[in-house]
Amino acid sequence: xxKLSALLIVIIAVFTGCxxxxxxxxxxxxxxxxxxxxxxxxxxxxxxxxxNKIRKNxxxxxxxxxxxxDNSTVFDALKTACKENKIxxxxxxxxxxxxxEGIDYLYEFDCGELSGWEFSVNDEFKNVGCNNCPVKNGDxxxxxxxxxxxxxxxxxxxxx
Numbered sequence: 001x002x003k004l005s006a007l008l009i010v011i012i013a014v015f016t017g018c019x020x021x022x023x024x025x026x027x028x029x030x031x032x033x034x035x036x037x038x039x040x041x042x043x044x045x046x047x048x049x050x051x052n053k054i055r056k057n058x059x060x061x062x063x064x065x066x067x068x069x070d071n072s073t074v075f076d077a078l079k080t081a082c083k084e085n086k087i088x089x090x091x092x093x094x095x096x097x098x099x100x101e102g103i104d105y106l107y108e109f110d111c112g113e114l115s116g117w118e119f120s121v122n123d124e125f126k127n128v129g130c131n132n133c134p135v136k137n138g139d140x141x142x143x144x145x146x147x148x149x150x151x152x153x154x155x156x157x158x159x160x
Contacts, residue, residue, distance in 0.1 A: 044145035
């Protein structure tokens with residue numbers, strides 16, 4: 001029955017013009033065509049400190065360079081870095097507002113009700129959504145997991 005279902009999906013895809021990409025093919029496809037060199041770091045040291053059973057290592061990705069087109073955003077940088085490094089991430093929303101729910105299987109609320117992902121650009125936390133925060137050549141984007149609404153990662157805005 002599974003073989004018949006898989007065959008049916010392939011036949012539908014062929015007739016509708018869809019492209020089927022395997023997971024390996026998706027992750028092995030990189031597009032380093034942009035002129036803007038952005039450095040991306042993803043860290044969750046606070047989750048390790050919170051409960052060593054949740055995470056054994058806080059460094060998910062360190063100083064990884066992505067190349068993006070003009071008018072790219074922090075979200076584009078994260079999406080590209082995760083794809084190129086086969087790092088799972090999940091988000092909700094669309095063009096007007098994107099919210100990062102989890103990165104590398106570490107989700108909001110995994111370390112308490114004030115935990116989740118925040119980002120900074122050039123060591124400055126931004127008060128906008130990641131898809132509304134532009135990046136430019138030379139920017140340093142950091143995604144940091146907080147267990148205390150940003151206070152534990154140096155976000156002075158936290159709690160306001």
